[in-house]
Amino acid sequence: MLVQNILNGISLGSVYALIAVGFALIFNVLKFSNFSQGGVMTVTAYAGYVASRYLSDRLDSLVLFAAVLAAAAVSGAVIAAAVERLAFRRLRRTKSEPVYYFISSITMGILLENLITIYASSNFYSYPRFFATSAVPLFGVNVAVTDMMMFALSIAALLALLFILHRTKIGLGIRAACFDVNTVQLMGMNPDFLVTTALMISGALGGVSGVFLGMNYTLYPQLGQMVVKGFVASVLGGLGSIHGAVIGAVLLGILEIFFISWVGAGWAPVFVFIVMLAFLLVRPRGIAGIIVQEKA
Amino acid sequence: MLRIEDLWVSYGHVQALLGVSLEVERGSIVSIIGSNGAGKSTLLNTISGLVKQERGRIFLTDGIGPDTAKLLPREPYRVVKLGVVQVPEGRQVFPGLTVRENLMAGAYTVNHAGRVRRNLDRMFEMYPILKERARQQAGTLSGGEQQMLAICRGLMAEPKVLLLDEPSLGLAPIIVKGVFDTVRRIRDEGITVVLVEQNANQALAIADYAYVLENGRVALEGEGRALLCDPAVKDAYLGGAQEA
Ligand SMILES: Nc1ncnc2c1ncn2[C@@H]1O[C@H](COP(=O)(O)OP(=O)(O)O)[C@@H](O)[C@H]1O
Ligand SMILES: [Mg+2]
Numbered sequence: 431m432l433v434q435n436i437l438n439g440i441s442l443g444s445v446y447a448l449i450a451v452g453f454a455l456i457f458n459v460l461k462f463s464n465f466s467q468g469g470v471m472t473v474t475a476y477a478g479y480v481a482s483r484y485l486s487d488r489l490d491s492l493v494l495f496a497a498v499l500a501a502a503a504v505s506g507a508v509i510a511a512a513v514e515r516l517a518f519r520r521l522r523r524t525k526s527e528p529v530y531y532f533i534s535s536i537t538m539g540i541l542l543e544n545l546i547t548i549y550a551s552s553n554f555y556s557y558p559r560f561f562a563t564s565a566v567p568l569f570g571v572n573v574a575v576t577d578m579m580m581f582a583l584s585i586a587a588l589l590a591l592l593f594i595l596h597r598t599k600i601g602l603g604i605r606a607a608c609f610d611v612n613t614v615q616l617m618g619m620n621p622d623f624l625v626t627t628a629l630m631i632s633g634a635l636g637g638v639s640g641v642f643l644g645m646n647y648t649l650y651p652q653l654g655q656m657v658v659k660g661f662v663a664s665v666l667g668g669l670g671s672i673h674g675a676v677i678g679a680v681l682l683g684i685l686e687i688f689f690i691s692w693v694g695a696g697w698a699p700v701f702v703f704i705v706m707l708a709f710l711l712v713r714p715r716g717i718a719g720i721i722v723q724e725k726a
Numbered sequence: 727m728l729r730i731e732d733l734w735v736s737y738g739h740v741q742a743l744l745g746v747s748l749e750v751e752r753g754s755i756v757s758i759i760g761s762n763g764a765g766k767s768t769l770l771n772t773i774s775g776l777v778k779q780e781r782g783r784i785f786l787t788d789g790i791g792p793d794t795a796k797l798l799p800r801e802p803y804r805v806v807k808l809g810v811v812q813v814p815e816g817r818q819v820f821p822g823l824t825v826r827e828n829l830m831a832g833a834y835t836v837n838h839a840g841r842v843r844r845n846l847d848r849m850f851e852m853y854p855i856l857k858e859r860a861r862q863q864a865g866t867l868s869g870g871e872q873q874m875l876a877i878c879r880g881l882m883a884e885p886k887v888l889l890l891d892e893p894s895l896g897l898a899p900i901i902v903k904g905v906f907d908t909v910r911r912i913r914d915e916g917i918t919v920v921l922v923e924q925n926a927n928q929a930l931a932i933a934d935y936a937y938v939l940e941n942g943r944v945a946l947e948g949e950g951r952a953l954l955c956d957p958a959v960k961d962a963y964l965g966g967a968q969e970a
Binding site: 599602603605606608609610612613614615616617618619620 | 776802807811812820821827828831834
C-alpha cells in the first residue's frame with residue numbers, strides 16, 4: 431500500500447511537474463503566474479481527443495499514443511503563441527505591471543475554457559485505451575501502464591526542456607531574458623521571439639499534461655483548472671525555480687495520493703492546502719529557497 | 727562610421743535631446759562627456775533603438791563613398807546585427823548566468839561556431855580572470871571584473887562600432903586605468919568606439935574627437951586634446967585636481 435501510494439504519487443506528481451515548470455518558466459521571463467495555461471490545457475486535452483478519434487483506425491497503441499501527444503503538444507504551442515499575441519504583447523510594449531498580465535492571462539484561460547464549454551460540454555468524451563495490458567508488477571505491486579507512461583514521458587519532456595534551456599542558443603536567450611528582457615536586445619536578441627518561444631514551450635508541456643489529465647479523469651471543460659496544481663507545486667518549489675517546481679510537483683502528487691487514501695478525495699485538497707500554507711509560513715521562498723540557502 | 731542628424735528625443739514631457747548632430751569617424755574613439763542627466767545614455771539608447779527619436783536620423787556609413795550611408799533600423803536586435811553594439815551603463819551582466827554563458831549570450835548574432843570559439847579564446851586571453859571564473863556566476867564577480875565581462879560580451883558580437891556607456895562608473899582608479907587601456911586597445915584593433923563618460927579627463931585624453939553634451943545639446947566639440955585644454959571645459963568638467 432505504501433509503495434503503491436508512493437508510485438502513484440510520483441506518477442501524478444510528474445504530470446503536475448509539466449504544468450509547474452511551465453509556470454516557473456513564464457514566471458521567470460515575464461514575472462507573473464500564467465493562468466491562461468489552464469485554458470490551453472483544456473483545449474489541448476480535447477485536441478488530443480480529436481486526434482485520437484481520427485487516428486485510432488489507422489494507428490494503434492504506442493504509435494497512436496505518441497501521435498496524440500504530439501498533436502496536443504503542437505496545439506498547445508500554437509494556442510500559447512496566440513495568447514501571447516492577443517493578451518501579452520501589447521502589455522509588453524507599454525511596459526505594464528505584472529498584475530495586468532495576470533488579469534489578462536486569467537481572462538484568456540476563462541475564454542478558452544468557455545469556448546470548449548460551448549462546443550463540447552453537451553457530450554461526455556473519454557480517451558480510448560491506448561495499451562492492451564493495463565498493469566504490470568513492479569516492486570511487488572501492480573503499476574498501471576498509463577502511470578508508467580505518464581511518468582516516463584514527463585521525465586522525457588522535462589529533460590527536453592532542460593536540454594533546450596541549457597544547450598541551445600534560444601535557451602540561453604530565454605535564460606538571459608529572465609534576468610533582463612531589455613538588455614538582451616543589446617545582444618541582438620528579439621524579445622518577442624524569446625517570449626513567444628518560452629510560451630510555446632510552456633504550451634507544449636501544458637498540451638502533454640492536458641492529455642495525461644484527460645486520460646486520468648474524463649474530458650470536461652474545467653479540466654484545465656488542474657492548472658492550480660501546477661501553480662501550487664511551483665509555489666512549493668519556490669516561484670521561478672525549474673528544479674524546485676519539479677520537486678514541489680512530486681511532493682504534491684505524493685501528498686495528494688496519501689491524503690486521498692486517508693481522508694478521501696473530498697477532503698484531500700483541503701489538507702493539501704493546509705500543508706502548503708504551513709510550509710510557506712516556515713519557508714516563504716519555497717523548496718528552492720532552501721537549496722539556495724544551503725549553497726550560500 | 728556613424729552620422730547623426732538633428733536628433734530629438736523626449737520621455738513624455740521631458741525633452742532629453744534637442745537637435746543633436748554628430749559624426750563618428752571609422753576607427754576612431756569619439757568621447758561624449760557631460761554631467762549627469764545631460765542626455766548621454768539617451769543618445770546611445772537612441773542609436774541602439776531602445777529609445778525612439780521624435781525627429782532626426784541615424785546613419786551607418788560603413789561603406790566607402792558618400793552614397794553608401796544607410797539608416798539604422800529601429801529594432802534594437804537589428805541594430806546589433808548591423809554591427810552597432812552597446813555596452814550599457816551599469817554593466818548589466820546577467821548575474822545568474824555563468825561568465826561563459828554571458829559571453830556566449832553576446833555571441834548570439836554570430837552564426838559560426840568556429841568564430842565564436844575563436845572570439846571566446848581571445849577574450850579569455852585578454853582577461854585570464856574571466857577564464858578562471860568561466861563557470862562562476864557573473865553576479866559573484868567584482869565591479870571591475872563585471873565591467874570587463876560586459877565589454878567582452880559586447881565584443882563577442884563582432885561589432886564595427888562599440889558604444890560604451892560610462893564604463894568607469896563606480897570603479898577604483900587603478901581599475902579605471904585598465905578600462906581605458908582596454909578602450910584604446912579595442913580602437914587599435916579597428917573597432918570604432920563611442921565612449922560616454924563623466925570621467926572627462928581620461929575620456930578626453932584618449933579621444934580622437936569629442937563632444938560635450940549639455941542639457942540635451944552639443945555645447946562644444948573638437949579634438950580630444952584640444953578640449954582638454956579648453957578653459958570652459960576645464961571649469962565645468964575637469965575640476966581642480968587635474969593630473970593626466
Ligand atoms: N526612462 C526615462 N523616463 C523619463 N525620463 C528619463 C528617462 N531616462 C532619462 N530621462 C531623463 O532624460 C534626461 C537625460 O537622461 P540620460 O540620458 O540618462 O542622461 P545621462 O546619461 O547623460 O546622465 C534626464 O533629464 C533624465 O531625467
Ligand atoms: Mg547615463
